[in-house]
Amino acid sequence: MLMNPRSVILIVAIGLGSTCPVNAADLLVTQYKNDPSGAPYGIALEKGFFHNHSLDITGIISGAGGGSSVRNAMASDLGYGDVTAAPVIAAAEQGQDVKIVGITSRSLADLVLIVMPDSPIRTPADLKGKKFGISNPKSLGEMMGVLVMEKAGLKQGDVQMTALGSLSGALTALENGVVDATSIPVILFRTRGGESKYRVLVSPKDLPLIPSQLGMATGQAIKEWPEKLRAIQAARREGTKFIYEHTDEAIQILSKLYAPLPPKDVGIMVKELVEAKFWTEGRIEMPLLEQTVHAMKGVGMLQNDVDLKKIVDASFLPPDLQR
Secondary structure, eight states: OOOOHHHHHHHHHHHHHHHSOEEEEEEEEETTTTOGGGHHHHHHHHHTHHHHTTEEEEEEEEEOOHHHHHHHHHHSSSOEEEEOHHHHHHHHHTTOSEEEEEESBSSSTTEEEEEOTTOSOOSGGGGTTOEEEESSTTOHHHHHHHHHHHHTTOOTTSSEEEEOSSHHHHHHHHHTTSSSEEEEEHHHHHHTTGGGTOEEEEOGGGSOOSOSOEEEEEHHHHHHOHHHHHHHHHHHHHHHHHHHHSHHHHHHHHHHHTTTSOHHHHHHHHHHHHHTTOBOOSOOOHHHHHHHHHHHHHTTSOSSOOOGGGGBOOTTSOGGGOO
C-alpha cells in the first residue's frame, strides 16, 4: 500500500523528535567563568555530553554567588543550579524547598591563601595577631580562613577578619599593607600576576575539605522532571572524568572558557586541581557537608547543628555514586 508523502514526512519527523533533546534551557553555575568549580559543565557542553543524555542545554549562566545564585536557580526553568554549599544549607534551614543532589568539588582548592612576597608570615600559625582580608562577612573566604586558622591551632579572635567589600578590594588591601593575608579565587590570583606577585601560604592540595560548590534542585524539579536532574548529573560526571582522563584536551577547551587568562596559566591551574582531586563525580560525602556546617557556625551563619539527611537526595546520581 502506498502512503501519502505527507504521512511519511510526519512519521519521520515524529521518529526524529523522539530521539532529540526537548525543552531547551540554560543551566546556572555560580561564577562560571571566574571559578573552576564549574569546569565539568563547560566540558560537558563542548563535548555534547548533555545532548547524549537527551538534554538540550543552550548555555550556561554565571550566577553571582551566595544567596542570589540559590534564588536564581530556584526560579530557573530547570529548578537546578550549581552553587556554593553554605547558602543552600542556609536556605533549606529557613524552610525553602531545596535539596542537595550532588557535590561538584570536594575542597577549597579553587581558592588560594596568599601573602606578599616579603611578608614575615611563613605558616598559618604566624597569622596570630594579624589581619586577614575577606570580601564580606560569612563569605566562603572567611570560612576558609576560619578552618585554616583552626587547623593551625589558632582560636577565634586570634586573627582579625577585615571585610573589604569585594575580592579585588581584599587583594588591593593586601598589596597596600592594610591586611596581612587574604584568600582569593585561583583565576583572579593568576589574572593579577600569580606567583610572580604574591606568595602562596597554603597550597591547593592542603586547603580544607569542604565543597566549594554543589548541585541543588527544587522540590518541583525533583517531583516533576527527575529525568532531567539525572541527565545533568550523568553529563557532569562525564565532564569530570574527561578532565582527569584527558587533561591536556580539557585544558584546550577550558582555555577558551577562562580567557583572557593565558592558556599556560589555565594549564597550571587545571593540573594543580587535578593533583588536589578537586572535582568530584558527584557522590555526596556527608563528612564534607558536616565540615561545611562547622565552618558556617564558625562565621555566624548558623547557631545550631543541621540534620543534613533531610536536605540531601542522592537518587539522581548514577547508581554507583548513590552509595
